[in-house]
Amino acid sequence: xxxxxxxxxxxxxxxxxxxxxxxxxxxxxxxxxxxxxxxxxxxxxxxxxxxxxxxxxxxxxxxxxxxxxxxxxxxxxxxxxxxxxxxxxxxxxxxxxxxxxxxxxxxxxxxxxxxxxxxxxxxx
Numbered sequence: 001x002x003x004x005x006x007x008x009x010x011x012x013x014x015x016x017x018x019x020x021x022x023x024x025x026x027x028x029x030x031x032x033x034x035x036x037x038x039x040x041x042x043x044x045x046x047x048x049x050x051x052x053x054x055x056x057x058x059x060x061x062x063x064x065x066x067x068x069x070x071x072x073x074x075x076x077x078x079x080x081x082x083x084x085x086x087x088x089x090x091x092x093x094x095x096x097x098x099x100x101x102x103x104x105x106x107x108x109x110x111x112x113x114x115x116x117x118x119x120x121x122x123x124x
Contacts, residue, residue: 002026002113004096009118012086016122020081022096022115033099034079036070037108038092038120045095047106049081059104064090086122093117 008020022034035050049070050059058070069082079096097111105111 002098004098004113004115006094006096006115006118009094009120011121011123014087014122014124016086017082017084018086018120020083020094020096020118020120022079022081024077024079024098032101033104034070034072035097035099035104035108035111036079036081037095037097037111038090039095039117040092045108046092047108048094050099050104050106051079052104057104059106061106083120086120088122088124091120091122093119 003025005023006020008018010018012018033050033052036048037045038048039045047061048064049068051070051072056072067085072079095117096115098113099105099111
């Protein structure tokens with residue numbers, strides 16, 4: 001069973017940086033892609049970024065491109081989301097997710113495993 005544990009959220013001011021971590025246990029070769037999503041009350045989970053374990057290919061939502069960086073440490077089975085230039089609009093619960101399959105997806109419904117989420121709050 002794959003388990004994902006996020007950490008690194010918090011309350012910061014606009015323009016600040018934060019790094020989220022997602023520790024993955026029980027990973028199998030089928031979990032080819034990792035993604036970060038975020039969600040605010042009353043809204044659907046929104047794609048933020050994704051990365052492939054093999055090759056480290058990265059994908060970003062337009063809203064975070066140039067500000068956020070996703071990375072993975074294969075040896076540590078950990079995925080990171082480095083967030084810079086944070087804006088109040090980035091405030092959300094951030095979730096880490098694992099997807100089987102051979103292509104990445106922006107659709108949260110196509111991810112198989114989820115972490116518990118970590119709150120990121122950006123004040124103006």
